[in-house]
Amino acid sequence: MFVNYNYDQDYRYREENYFAYAYNKEEDKLYTVPEQHGIIYRTTENYAHTGMFNLSYNYADLLHLKYTKLYTLHSESETRITDGIANSDDDWKIRYSLNWDERSMDIDQLSGDFKYRFLNYDNTLMFGTEWAKAKLNQPGNYKYAYLRDIRFDGVVQGEPYLDRFSPNVFLNLTSDDDLNALYIKNKTDISIFSKKDTFEIGMSHSKKSRKSRYNKFQIDQDQGEKLTENIDTIYDNNVRNNTDLFSVNIAFRPAYWYDAEVIENAVYLQCLLNPVDALEVNFGLRSVDFSQTLYEYTNNEDVLQPIEIKPNTLDFKKTLPNLSLKYTLNPKSQFDMAYSQTYIVPDLREFAGAEFFHPYDVATVKGNPDLVNTLIDTFDLKYSYFFSDTEGMKAGAFYKKLNKPIEDVMLRSSSLPRYGFDNAKEATIYGFEFDGRKELSFISDYLNGYFLSGNFTYANSDVTLRKEQEALYTTNHRQLQGLSKTILNLAFSYESDERSITLSYNKMGERIRRVGIIDGNDEFPDYYEVPPILLDAVWIENVSDNLKAKLKLKNILDRETIW
Incomplete structure (x- = not known):
């Protein structure tokens, strides 16, 4: 029997500079001065729980059975602020994106093998089955934008204000997956040329189903004075007090929902x-x-049956x-x-x-x-x-x-x-x-x-x-x-019974991000994307037979990703 539990927490802050260049068709290259530019401030927090339980049984070295239970829960909170000129309107906006993502996986596995002899041939029958559930939940992602007024000479005027032409959007996504799978195979020692010769035959089956629901609600703003306060103050003054400045409207279509079977x-x-x-x-x-x-x-387009479910099969x-x-x-x-x-x-x-x-x-x-x-x-x-x-x-x-x-x-x-x-x-x-x-x-x-x-x-x-x-x-x-x-991957490491220390280097060439x-x-x-050079370090100290301490340092060089 084996039981394991692991908890992991991670916090990251990252700044990204973006530049958008127009394409010079005559010279077949990009212009050197960007049409759009800005900074993205990204903060993420990750929390992960993992638990595993193993139970095995051995009878006379002829029958082996193993049961495994695995459960994981991973949560991520992300705040992304984009401050700059983007999109087709070329307006300078501060775009806020507040996201919460929770993923869980619950797996049960049963596997085994049975050794037997048939017609003077040694055989091993192997089998296994799996039941798994995976859930994705984004209970309330939220997006809104503040607009900056810019003079003809590029100078920013006044305080940024809530942009009523970039509606506040509330997003909700749930996705539930169920998987049932099994396999059975038989390996026979045939010894045609040597004792290592084997023949194996088997079959497998898996069935996966998914229910995905993506909902989008839009908070529209009527005409009025420019709102320069922070979003909490704006909502407190106008939503809780019911000033009718904002209205909530459904902004998702039936196509945002789907069911699937594989x-x-x-x-x-x-x-x-x-x-x-x-x-x-x-x-x-x-x-x-x-x-x-x-x-x-x-x-x-039918009043009596407004929604139709259409299958698309591959x-x-x-x-x-x-x-x-x-x-x-x-x-x-x-x-x-x-x-x-x-x-x-x-x-x-x-x-x-x-x-x-x-x-x-x-x-x-x-x-x-x-x-x-x-x-x-x-x-x-x-x-x-x-x-x-x-x-x-x-x-x-x-x-x-x-x-x-x-x-x-x-x-x-x-x-x-x-x-x-x-x-x-x-x-x-x-x-x-x-x-x-x-x-x-x-x-x-x-x-x-x-x-x-x-x-x-x-x-x-x-x-x-x-x-x-x-x-x-x-x-x-x-x-x-x-x-x-x-x-290119390189690693320099030290290994002993007491500890292991590894310094790793990774460099990847440029690649097409999208066609x-x-x-x-x-x-x-x-x-194109130019991945950064990564230099990481990992120190594992074996405190005792049952206890290890690990220290990880990632992206020590703090290099940029360019795309």
Whole structure:
């Protein structure tokens, strides 16, 4: 039996400077003077509770049973103040966003295995089931804005006042997920070429349901004098005293609500063979039957039945192959080669037609009910050399073919920036990677317990748009959205029975945050992000067998993220 509880609390303050540049179409570059600029002040507080309970049973080493109970509760409070010029009106506003987010997850798992012999073959029957509930609750997020008056020469005049043309908005979101899943598989020792040869057959089933309710209420302000007091004073003077200056109106549409159901059934077989001592061959097939149905609430324009629930379904059936070869040159080195086919499906929010506020940017996000799944073919080649059981180095190359990859894109808008999702025609990713870990005692005995580790990845890609997208998005045959060309991780650590200390360094190359869009005569370039260099430190002190103390320092360099 094992019981664990963990509590974590985190507080962060961050300032962001933003600049928006117009696009010079004739010179194919951005103008050097920004059209819009400002500062974002962001404060977040995180609280997390995690509890886990494990109970296991072993009968004569033939039957093993394990039950796991996991519960997590994560709450986040965020205050975001954006002070500057933004949006299509080019007004200077102070935008306030007050958010509270609470997520919980309640999971029960039961798994086991049973060893038996059938027709002179040793078998292991493995099984498991899971029941899970996940809840997202945003009980009362609130947004409002104060307007600054600016003279023609750019000088700010007077005190900022509550902007009645940027309505106060109250947002409420609940999302409840239920998941039931099970698997059963049987592994047989077939001993065709060696005693390591096995044949495995199995099946899995999962069913997930979701109920999502997104409500939006707008507090409109009638004409009157400029209100320069803080928002609490304004409400206290005008709402509690019922001056009729404000009115509350429903601002959400039926499309903001949806129900969903995701069902995946799969059967598979896998075979592991060792034709010779140095060669291991692993191959198999997985047949998937996938169905994702979103039930969206829509206006029916019918007095007797004003709301209609319309289903939107994404389903496919596919047999996915995999093959891997491992050739051992000697006890310290080996070659690996692998091919596999996998898939990615759009997230339910990406697949829904509703529009919602972006959790971090001053923007809205709209789902795309026309999204389809992405099919990925992956080829890998890798060489590994092991200095010891805990030290080694690897070098490899890879190639991926993506059919209909999903990308984050910009959408046409006349006010707030709007983001969405779309399938490109195809994409390829190819590159190489290195990683390794080595104790530094070979330099000097004084460096016993000191380790240097790291990895580097270079990934080039090429995206091909669909024909109809070429007139919609700014660039074709470019890097895949969200993918950095280079990723470097380095770590210097000290490890002993009493403590471990790790200093880690991370650097990622620039990446496309969102794909640019063509809007009439205007071409908006791809929206890039330059991730910061991160330097973190972790100190873990083993006070006793049952007690550890941990100190974490994150983003020691305090570098900027640029996008």
